[in-house]
Amino acid sequence: MDYAIGEASRLTGIKVPTIRYYEGIGLLAAPARTEGRQRRYRVEDVARLNFIRHARDLGFEMADIAELLALSEGPDQSCKKVDEITRRHLSEVDRRIAQLTALRRELVRMVDECSHGRVGDCRVIETLSGETA
Amino acid sequence: MDYAIGEASRLTGIKVPTIRYYEGIGLLAAPARTEGRQRRYRVEDVARLNFIRHARDLGFEMADIAELLALSEGPDQSCKKVDEITRRHLSEVDRRIAQLTALRRELVRMVDECSHGRVGDCRVIETLSGETA
DNA sequence: CGTACAACCTCTAGCGACTGGAGGTTCAAG
DNA sequence: CTTGAACCTCCAGTCGCTAGAGGTTGTACG
Ligand SMILES: [Zn+2]
Ligand SMILES: [Zn+2]
Ligand SMILES: [Zn+2]
Ligand SMILES: [Zn+2]
Numbered sequence: 001m002d003y004a005i006g007e008a009s010r011l012t013g014i015k016v017p018t019i020r021y022y023e024g025i026g027l028l029a030a031p032a033r034t035e036g037r038q039r040r041y042r043v044e045d046v047a048r049l050n051f052i053r054h055a056r057d058l059g060f061e062m063a064d065i066a067e068l069l070a071l072s073e074g075p076d077q078s079c080k081k082v083d084e085i086t087r088r089h090l091s092e093v094d095r096r097i098a099q100l101t102a103l104r105r106e107l108v109r110m111v112d113e114c115s116h117g118r119v120g121d122c123r124v125i126e127t128l129s130g131e132t133a
Numbered sequence: 134m135d136y137a138i139g140e141a142s143r144l145t146g147i148k149v150p151t152i153r154y155y156e157g158i159g160l161l162a163a164p165a166r167t168e169g170r171q172r173r174y175r176v177e178d179v180a181r182l183n184f185i186r187h188a189r190d191l192g193f194e195m196a197d198i199a200e201l202l203a204l205s206e207g208p209d210q211s212c213k214k215v216d217e218i219t220r221r222h223l224s225e226v227d228r229r230i231a232q233l234t235a236l237r238r239e240l241v242r243m244v245d246e247c248s249h250g251r252v253g254d255c256r257v258i259e260t261l262s263g264e265t266a
Numbered sequence: 267c268g269t270a271c272a273a274c275c276t277c278t279a280g281c282g283a284c285t286g287g288a289g290g291t292t293c294a295a296g
Numbered sequence: 297c298t299t300g301a302a303c304c305t306c307c308a309g310t311c312g313c314t315a316g317a318g319g320t321t322g323t324a325c326g
Contacts, residue, residue, distance in 0.1 A: 004322090006273060016274090017314060025312090036321045038274055047262065054261045059236050062312070068261065075253030082257050083247050090240045097233045100226055103192050107223045114216055120208030124215050128187045128201065129180065137293090139302060149303090150285060158283090169292045171303055195283070267326100274321065281314080291304065296297100 002032070002040040012049040019049065027052065027066055060089055135165070135173040145182040152182065160185065160199060193222055 009016045022028040028048060031039045041049075048069065055065045064085050071082050106127075113123035142149045155161040161181060164172045174182075181202065188198045197218050204215050239260075246256040 004274075015314080018312085020275095021313060034274095034321080036274085037276095038321065050263075051261050054263065056312090058239060058261075059233075068258070071252055072258045072262070075251060077252050079247060079249060079252045079255035079257065082252060082255050083244060083249065086240060086244050086247075086257050090237065090244065093233055093237050093240065097230060097237065100192070100230045100233070104223065104226050104230065106191060107219060107226065111216060111219050111223065114212065116212060116216065118208060119204055119210050119212045119215060122212035122215050124212065124219050125201070125205045128184050128191075129205070130183075130187065137303075148285080151283085153304095154284060167292080167303095169303085170305095171292065189283090269326090270324095272322090272324105275319075277317090279314100279316085281312100283310100285308100285310075287308085288306090289304100291302100293302080294300100296299090 002042050003046060005039045005041070008041045008046050008049060011046050012053050014049055014053055022049075022052065025062065027062065027069070058089075059093060060085075064089060135175050136179060138172045138174070141174045141179055141182060144179050145186050147182055147186055155182075155185065158195070160195060160202070191222075192226060193218075197222060 003011065005016050005019055008014075008019060012019075014022075019028070023030055028045065031041050031045055033039060051069060051072070052065055055068060060068070067085055068082060071077065071079075110124045110127050115121065115123070119125055136144065138149050138152055141147075141152060145152075147155075152161070156163055161178065164174050164178055167173060184202060184205070185198055188201060193201070200218060201215060204210065204212075243257045243260050248254065248256070252258055
């Protein structure tokens with residue numbers, strides 16, 4: 001009862017080359033092979049891929065995910081580290097949101113101020129040319 | 134009255150290798166050289182670098198910047214295109230903020246639900262392992 | 267059992283936007 | 297004229313994939 005890479009891909013939504021890539025970087029153990037050297041995945045491999053998928057969807061970096069996966073393998077340990085990683089990631093996300101929001105404000109200001117005339121009078125171009133932002 | 138690459142770097146806040154990189158990808162014209170093949174930048178080159186710097190700070194991609202630079206060279210044209218690029222970029226920023234905000238909500242939910250016990254009971258790990266996010 | 271062909275394999279290169287290093291040369295101050 | 301900081305080129309690495317070339321295997325159908 002095992003899956004070819006394409007089936008694993010369909011089940012997890014992770015593209016075939018990406019699954020091989022994950023194996024290459026050591027995020028996923030090399031699976032068993034058929035005699036013809038084709039990969040065959042077991043249910044737990046697919047579960048691991050799903051885990052990776054969800055973590056990626058939440059924006060975790062590969063290094064975070066590797067740690068989370070390792071931690072998830074010791075179910076009796078304290079989850080302190082797990083929560084730490086998650087909170088750290090959350091604050092990264094917060095920082096990015098703040099940065100983008102500041103950016104957004106500036107962009108809105110620029111388009112609002114533009115009187116839609118000549119490039120030479122365009123506030124957008126003026127702002128970008130300005131001495132120091 | 135021209136500047137060595139290090140001076141251009143100090144004046145614009147763009148690192149030396151990045152300036153060379155910009156030249157390599159054609160964003161910046163190859164400047165004049167000394168007899169010893171060292172780059173010498175003129176005031177307008179530094180201005181162009183400042184423009185690039187500000188646009189990068191606002192999150193514009195290189196392709197956008199190339200277009201904006203080209204447009205800024207025809208000051209008598211209508212600034213319609215400039216505004217179009219800016220508005221398009223603004224909506225990209227909006228989309229990214231929305232995505233990050235959704236992500237953030239989920240992360241907050243996860244850490245909130247965690248009761249800080251065993252990894253085996255951790256909601257963070259559970260959520261990441263869940264069938265479909 | 268033979269054949270067709272989808273799916274698999276490895277390997278390499280490319281994306282965007284830089285960044286860093288090695289190893290060698292030039293400029294300018296003293 | 298010497299020193300050494302700053303310059304030069306070229307190459308590799310970052311992150312997380314993605315795509316392609318060119319060849320092999322698994323399987324379903326006749
Ligand atoms: Zn993170
Ligand atoms: Zn305008
Ligand atoms: Zn954009
Ligand atoms: Zn927990």
